[in-house]
Amino acid sequence: MRFPFPPILIYALRRLLQAVPVVILIMIGTFLLLKLAPGDTVDALVGDMGGADADFIARLRAEYGLDQPVWVQLWRYMTKLATFDFGWSFVYEQPVSTVLMDRLGTTLLLMATSLSIAFTVGTALGAIAARRAYSATDNLISVLGLVFYATPSFFLSLMMMLLFSVKLGWLPVGGIKTIAGFYTGWDHVIDVAKHLIMPTAALSLIYLSFYLRLMRASVLEVADLDYVRTARAKGAGEMRLMIHHIMRNALLPVVTLLGLQFSTVLGGSVVVETIFTLPGLGQLAYQAVVQRDMNTLMGIIFLCALIVVVVNFLTDLLYARLDSRIELA
C-alpha cells in the first residue's frame, strides 16, 4: 500500500513520537528533583509572607494538593507542565513561564551565533587541516584546537575582557546593550552585536575545537574512499572534489555532533551569560540556584530540554536530507 504522505513527513513524525517518552521521563525527573529539594511551595510561600500558624499552613498544603499521594501530585505536575505552567516564582513575583519567556530570546540569539561560528569555522579549519595533513598548517591548526579545547570558557572570557575591554577599551564588558543608549534601527543591531562578540567567542571556541577535530578525521577517512578516487580519475579538480564529493559525506558525523552537543552548549551558556551579565536563561539558572528558586530552576530545565529535543529533531531532518542512504519510511 502506498502512503499518501511524502516519506520525509512520516520520518519526522516517527522521530517526534520517539521524543515523547524522553520528555515524559524529564517531567518525572524534575518532579523528583523538586521533591528532593529541601522545602516545598508552601514553605517558600510562608517564608515569603514572613511566617504563619500551623493550621493555616496545613490548609495551604491542602489547597496546593501537597497532602495528596505522590502519584496524584506527579500527575498534576505533569499536566501543568504540558500546558507550560511552571508555577510561581517567589523571587520574581511572576509566573515562571513569564520570567522564562523574557529571557529566552537572548539565550537563543547567543546559541545561534555561537553554534554557527563554531560550526562554520570549525569545519572549514578541519577540512583545511585534513587536506594538508601532517604539514605545518595542519600542526598549527591541531595545536590551536587542543588549546581551545583545554581553555575553560570563564578563563577565556576573563582574558578577553582584560585585553579588549580593560587594556584596549574596544568592547563593552557586559550586558546585551548600552543601558542609556536608546539606540534604534541599525544602531541598535550594531550595539547588540558589539555586546555579543566576546560571549560568542567564549562559548564557541571550545565547540569549534570539537568540530575541527571531528571534521579533520572525517575528511581524512572519506578522502580515501573509492568514489573519491574515481572522481579524481575522471579529472575533478581539488576544489570541486572537496566541495562536491568529500564535504557532503564528511559533514555527516559533524552534523550528528551538532545535535548531541547542543545541550552542552546550553549548559555552557550559564557561565558565559553570568560573566557577561547577559539577561538569558543561563544567568537566570545561576541566580535561581543562588536564590534557591526551585520552580524557576525546574522550568529552565524543562524548557532547555524541550529546546534540545527540537534541535535534535531538526538535525535529524538535516541528516536525512544530507544522507540519501537513510531509509525515511
Add this chain to the structure above:
Amino acid sequence: MTSLDTDLSPAEPPRLVVFWRRYRRNRAALLGLAIFVLVVLMALTAGIVDPDDPLRRAGVPLTPPFTDWSTPLGTDQLGRDVLSGVFYGARISLLIGVVATLVAIAIGVVIGALAGYFGGWVDDVLMRVTEAFQTIPNFVLLLTLVAILGSKIEWITLAIGIVSWTAPARMVRAEFMSLRGREFVDAARNLGVSNTAIIFKEILPNALPPIVVYASVIMALSILLESALAFLALGDPNYASWGNMIGQGRAVLRSAPYCAVIPGIAIVLTVLSFSLLGEGLNDALNPRQKKQ
C-alpha cells in the same frame, strides 16, 4: 600457587613494554605525560611546599609575583599565597577528576552493559533514561544537584559523576552489542556461566580499552566542570580550587591580573595533558584504529 606465579610472571613485562613502545611513538602524548606527572607531583608535594592552610593570610595582600620569596607567585587581595593555592588546587582538581570519573564510568558500565547485553525492552528503557539525561544540559543539572545536595566536596564529586555517565554508557552498550554474539560468549553460555559472570568476566574486559581511553576525556571534562562551579562560587569553600581562585581574581582583574592568569594556566595545562594522554593511550590500546 607458586607454579601459577612462575607461569604467569614472564608474560607480564612484555605487554607493558609493548604498551610503552606504542605510547612513546606519539611525541605529543609524551609531553602530555610529562605535564600530567608534574601536576601529580604538585598535588603530592602541596603539603611540603606549604604545610599550612593555603587559605590563610600569608603575606601583604596583592604582592606581585617574583618580588617576595616567601610568596614567589604573589598574593591575592586577601593575602593568600598564589603558589600554594595552585599546588593545593592541583590536589582538589585531580581528586575530583579521578573520583568523578570512576563514578561516571561505574554508572555507565552498569547501564551500558545491561542495555547492550540484554537488548529488547531493557535496552529501550535504559536508552530512554540515557537520552533524558543527555537532553538536560549537564551544567544546569549539575547546578541543580549542587543546589539540592549542598556544596560539600563529596556531593560535588558525586554530582559531577551523575551528569557525566551518558557517553560511557553509550560506548559500553555499543561494545556489548557487538561482542554478545561472538563465539566465546556463546561458549561461556553453553558451559552454563551465569549472565552476571558473562557480563563482567567475559565481555567487560574485552570492552574496556575504548573506555579507558575515554576516561581521560571524562577526567578533563570533570576538572572543567568543577572549576566552572568553583568559579561561580558554588564550590566547596573549605578547599583551595583553581576555579575559585580565578573567580576571586576577577575582582582584581584590572590591578592584579596574575591572580586569575596563574591558576588559569594551570587548568589549561592540566586539561591539555589529559587530551594528549588520551591520544597516546588510544595509539597504544587500539593500535589497529586509524593508521594513516
